[in-house]
């Protein structure tokens with residue numbers, strides 16, 4: 001609740017959640033917060049990874065029931081934006097799920113829909129869907145590939161880009177040493193090498209020791225007037241196709257530190273070029289999983 005209060009006070013007006021976060025608890029708490037405060041933040045959620053649907057139980061009735069449950073937990077009659085949550089590519093390609101979402105828009109259960117994807121190929125496929133409103137992708141200093149084709153395609157299609165993992169699961173704050181231990185229930189422990197879900201997700205797909213080494217290299221690029229966290233966030237915001245960045249936080253004070261990146265000046269073009277060369281030369285080959 002303190003984090004939600006801090007986000008509101010700092011002017012963060014869009015919050016991302018999902019039905020499966022805390023098995024519904026994340027949506028429930030955000031719904032409680034909104035009911036208690038009456039503040040008009042835009043809450044966007046995701047569907048498609050709960051056991052009733054994932055990996056192969058997708059039906060129109062199931063999708064409707066899942067969205068109705070999210071709306072109940074959020075205390076909303078209609079959902080502003082429902083995002084397909086890393087739904088298997090074969091389900092996306094089948095195409096039916098998009099027509100179900102069109103119908104659920106017409107019914108008024110959702111206002112818009114989008115997709116959160118793992119790979120560039122999935123992202124490009126989703127951009128070709130006529131009514132897609134948003135695309136959520138991994139995009140950060142350790143995952144720059146979207147620059148070349150995906151971001152321009154999103155702009156051309158007038159689809160909003162929502163950037164997740166801006167800090168590569170916290171790595172790009174620069175605070176982790178090789179000896180850092182994560183809590184048992186933290187995905188940075190139990191999915192460190194892709195044991196529980198996609199290996200490309202936690203730490204943006206890098207092995208922890210490799211990532212810590214590359215963070216040290218990145219520190220040499222940080223301008224004197226900002227922190228590495230702010231460099232990482234500012235770098236994302238500088239791309240015109242990016243609509244918003246959803247940075248996770250574990251403490252209220254991290255909200256203020258992250259929001260500060262919004263008011264910094266854009267990075268010099270030469271620095272962007274250096275950071276891209278760093279990614280191509282020292283990072284890209286180390287990213288594991290399908291990207």
Ligand SMILES: NC(=O)c1ccc[n+]([C@@H]2O[C@H](COP(=O)([O-])OP(=O)(O)OC[C@H]3O[C@@H](n4cnc5c(N)ncnc54)[C@H](OP(=O)(O)O)[C@@H]3O)[C@@H](O)[C@H]2O)c1
Nearest residue numbers: 016116164165166167168169170173247248249250254257
């Ligand atoms: N498949 C999907 O659609 C999907 C998957 C993953 C995430 N997401 C969404 O994307 C959001 C962001 O992902 P994420 O939280 O995993 O990754 P992230 O934003 O890259 O990293 C967030 C972590 O970085 C640390 N941090 C944040 N700000 C900091 C600061 N100012 N100084 C120091 N450390 C800071 C915190 O970790 P500590 O605990 O170490 O403090 C925080 O939990 C999630 O909240 C979720 O909404 C979606």
